[in-house]
Amino acid sequence: MRAESVAKFLGVAAVVVLLPGVYLGLVWAPPDALMGNVQRIMYVHFPSWLATGAGYLIGFVASVLYLTRREPRWDWWAEAGIEVGVLFNCTGLLTGSIWGRPTWGVWWTWDPRLTTTAIMLLIFAGYLVVRAFVEDPEARARVAALVAIVGFADVPIVYFSVRWWRTLHQPQSSPETVDPEMVVALRVMFLAFLLLFGYLATRRYLLARTRWETERRLLELEAARG
Template sequence: MTQTTESPPTRETPAVAPMSALWPVIALLALAAAQAFGFLTSPPDRDMGHLQKIMYVHVPAAWNAFLAFVVVFGGSILYLWKRDERWDLLAAAAAEVAAVLTALTIALGSIWGRPTWGVWWTWDPRLTSTAILLVIIVGYLALRSFVDEPERRARWSAAVGILGALNVPIVYMSVRWWRTLHQPQSLPSTVDPAYAWGLRLNAIAFLVLMIWLVRARYRAATLERMRERADEREALGRP
């Protein structure tokens, strides 16, 4: 995006820095390279065949969804503590990315589960807790669009954001704490060396993608907030 499209900075809000066009380029190239590496270097799994490739999206998406939830948690706590709306906007940006990555994790897990387990879905503790995670974060985004008053919106969504993020350790540990159909966490240490680097590289690529998306959405949220404030002023008839 170029600087000409931006609204001029007002007295109260600082200018929003333009975003480097490098981020999307790096993120998408890293993702394409990591996926290509995974597809070209790994042999088909002994039991699953080429279904194993789903791991290169499902697992990195899940890890980075968890990280995005950590940002939601941090932003929410810091907002309640400092009452600085930038933390609220950061939490909201991370929540959008967390919602997308959680949905992606569930969708690909389901596609993998049908041929492997024999079912698209089952209510085991891992799947159920992940579904709850998705519902909470979608609820968070819905809540934001329903509440108009910015301060109240920030406070309420911070509470929901914290609640959602507290579910993350439960989701992660569910496969150890309870009996599940889902296998324990797949880590580079539990997979054949032939798959470990594909997993690591895709995790890094998804991390870059996640950071880019959070930054871009944070920037958009800041611009939206500025406009919201300008509209407010106009409605009140102030200059």
């Protein structure tokens, strides 16, 4: 199947799953006993981090593949995964902050989870900046892949931060610590966000491909003109 058709399928599927997901999370599932309706922000917060992780993982794997195989398409996937990952990193931080103010009492605190997460956003935003500064497509792909691979070391640190260190942020939840109805709503939203992520990343991949080919042609034209 061509990437265009995959993107179209993922986009339609994302909307189809997102609509019932939002209903389940905002209406059907019960509010939290302690936090009330504020807790419903979790249905956007958790899925955002799932999509962030998916994006950075794709960025890491595709970067390794680019450096070992030197095929442009791996650079396109790396850029797509990381750029969309940065987007969900931002929605994750924003929803967390909005939830933190009424629950913790602060919008932000420098605890290990929040700090390592902020560093993660800076690393991958830096990746996008590096890409913008290197003009030669192949040199850009090489340097960017290196940034993505080294920067990815922070991703598992973010995940384990709530277990390794004392934090204000709570540790990971599991189906045992979350009421069954909330788990159902969460799972639907996880799927919806993964589909949404897949749609955005595939579209971004197609854009990267078009850009690469355009750049190639421009460079060839310049060379021909002398």
